Amino acid sequence: MHDPDISLNPPFGLAAEPARKRNLSLGMTALLAVAIGLVVSQGVMVLMLQGAGIAGLGFLIPLALAFVLALTYVVSFAELALMIPRAGSLSSYTEVALGHFPAILATFSGYVVVAMFALSAELLLLDLIINEVYPGAFPSMLIAYGVLVAFTLLNLLGIDIFARLQSALALIMVVVLLALGLAAVTGSGSEPALSTSITSDWNPMGASVMTLVALAIWGFVGAEFVCPLVEESRRPQRNIPWSMILGVTVIFITIALYCVGALLYVPQDALASSPLPHYLFATALFGETGKIFLVVAAITATCSTVNTSLAAIPRMLYGMAVNGQAFPQFKLLSNKYKAPWVAVLFVAAITGIPVVFMGDDPAAIGLLLLAAAVAWLLAYIVCHLDVIALRRRYPDLARPFKTPFYPLPQVLGIAGMLVSIYYVSPAPEMTAAIFYSAGAVLGLVSIIAVLWIKLVMRKPLFTPEPIDKVLARQ
Template sequence: MPELKRRLGFWQAYATATGLVVAGSTMVSLGNSFGTIGPAFIVSAFIAMLVSIMIAMSYAELSSIMPGSGMVGDYTAVSMGRFMAIVALLGGYLVLTAAVGPMETMTTSMAVHYIFPGFNPVVIAFCILTVFLIINLLGVEIFGSIQLSLVVILMVMTAGMGLFGLFDLFTVNKSVPSTFNPHGWSTVFQSLALGLWLFIGIEYVIPLGEEVKNPEKIIPKAMIFGLSTIFVVDMLFGIALTRHIDLTKLSSADIPQILGAKSMYGHTGAIIMALLTLLAGASTINSNLAAIPRMFYGLARQGLLPRIFGYIHPTFRTPWFSIILVYLMFALPLLVLKVNVNIMTTMLMSASVTWLISYIITQVDLLIIRKRYSHIKRPFKAPFTPFIQIIGISVCLYMILTIHPNPETKRIVYYISGGFMFFICLYAFCWLKFKKMPLFKPVSLEELKSQSVFIEQPIPQIQPDQMEKSW
């Protein structure tokens, strides 16, 4: 079977790590959260960033031991067996695709619709998806170049708009600082999950580990640098919003970032922010179509998904079937869903619950593998283990239990996320029984190595099928 190739450097890895995180839906969530919590949301976001760094350290160590595209599926198979491997990967990432993907695409199309009111948002959404489908089918170099350009423009422009807004440069009105913490600290600490959503997905660079040069060094740096820059950019823009628009309007708007930009810079500002929202959505769609198919590819190599998910196109070296499947999962719900801020927030929180469960499993994976394989070489080693994992697990559990202050909304979120997890567990049980594989018997590292091929740096003059295959 054709293999993947190592072609991405640090900046492409950084762009991939941040590309999903800085999303159109994240910009909506950022505006709504600052409107709901007030400027004190910066505290929620800061704590969430620290937790995200802890989680990223665990991912970095595990990926340095098992640098395959199966990511958490590989780690969990070695620590807890195949059943939990399927639950960890599909629970964290299939739910994202099914629940949030269409929301992200519609947010992007709403930004285009704001600029060109005569265009149909659904048609726009399909066009955007199709463009990035073609890009990802054609090869990882094209993906990396476009992703880097999108992220640089997006980060610089968003930070600039926030900075200018804070100092009243080029604004149409003077800023008026709002009450820092209008609803009390209990609300701030119950909003950690909303803060985490600003950073969730930084590990998306890991499934491209087989296509990143020197991944054990580049991937940790890309994730930490990505989390830090995202925090700075988001907080600059978020605090600026609270100084130029009423918090109530900000909390209830479908596209608060555009509404806030209009309050700061007039119609021109709104158009610029709509374009930035378009870039953010495009970046996220691009990252999803790159990373999630490679996760499916990794599971298929272990026999935990049908073999077709592991198909690599012989010319373009991309997982075509999985890319097309993710495209359909993004596109088809657009025909029946109508996006508004309430639906979007509910779906984001539902995906957050299953994603947090996946994060918890990853922390447990590291603790188990540290104990079981204490002798193996680790190109990257997470500092302060097991303390950061214990803190990470505890905070993730807290976020799940305090996902929303409204009990009725929390109940709906639990129903949606619980439904997803039920069907994933049902699939895992039936598939493993059908394949006559043990459910909870851990896979050894040697067995995983025989199922998955990890490749060294390719030499351009040698054909891929002649390359030495190793860890």
């Protein structure tokens, strides 16, 4: 069974079906909810307001540039996902383009490692916010572990439950954030705005505001999480690329309004220095009522992020196991719901590990998020390289979606991501810790990848697999 509006020559492209029966449960609405739902997280809410606190209205400049960089990775992922429609996502694309070692390193660094860092930070933030609003009401970390356990169980029930939850969570979250931004910009809040003008020194950083592109791009990473769901999507030729494009556009508008609104109600230095700037904004805008807005936004943002990750990352691991790049146990599917249950439990477990060691330390959150950003940006660079390599190796292969103005988006994306990694640290004292954390984990993943490829797979590290062989896998 395949979508009638997609015409490709077998065995390439979407006409080549895996043996696993496709459950086409995900339409445009669900995929758009995925593209938005992972990106607009509590970590984003915090880092974007801190960026606005540092640069004032000037933060809109790096925010716009980050939006452009996000569009470059979106078009690259869209081309690859429809050319090689497999749940393995980046690992499947990269093994065909660059070989097994880059495939394993990029996928584990960009997604599995990020799950350890970013999801843990999300859970820590949720626990901090709940205890800030309702001090002493819940034991430390009870909320964090409760959310993780609940969404792990729900994702074990299959993709249908995920889709229904994700659409509702993403809608509530975006509506709440837009409501906060619009209320602040229009002066509809219950509390008075700041008496000082935010336009008098709109860009206090001058040209150095460009260094905040690395911070701003964190507000747009993750839209490609729709790609591992390609095997369970309806009309993927249309819905995969457009869900990502519309998703990052909605995110740009939402974040811009949110940041401008916060500058109208909270002093810049307070936004820049607070570990919970979204708490300051909500309470400055609506007083005690703002706490309700904040709790709703925090819960939906964290739940949406955790829900999306527990749906997409296990399917990447499932695809890697099918490719022989990960433990074969990740291929195991539940009999009733066809969910990759071993992979779901694995992602849940590695998400909980940093929470155990870091507890409710607010200082750990920024470090976790920025270390995750380094790993994620490296994965995006590999994605762009994949497109270039496959255009050269298979120039005549049918592509349901082709990158406009190729290779400009790929070249711009690679350059922008490299610069963003270089400037990823907003403070010199954090630089060593960020790169040490990311480097240590990436080094460990590299060693494991080399041993796995040489001793288990018994294949060369950098020899690409033929594309027909990858698409024919069951």
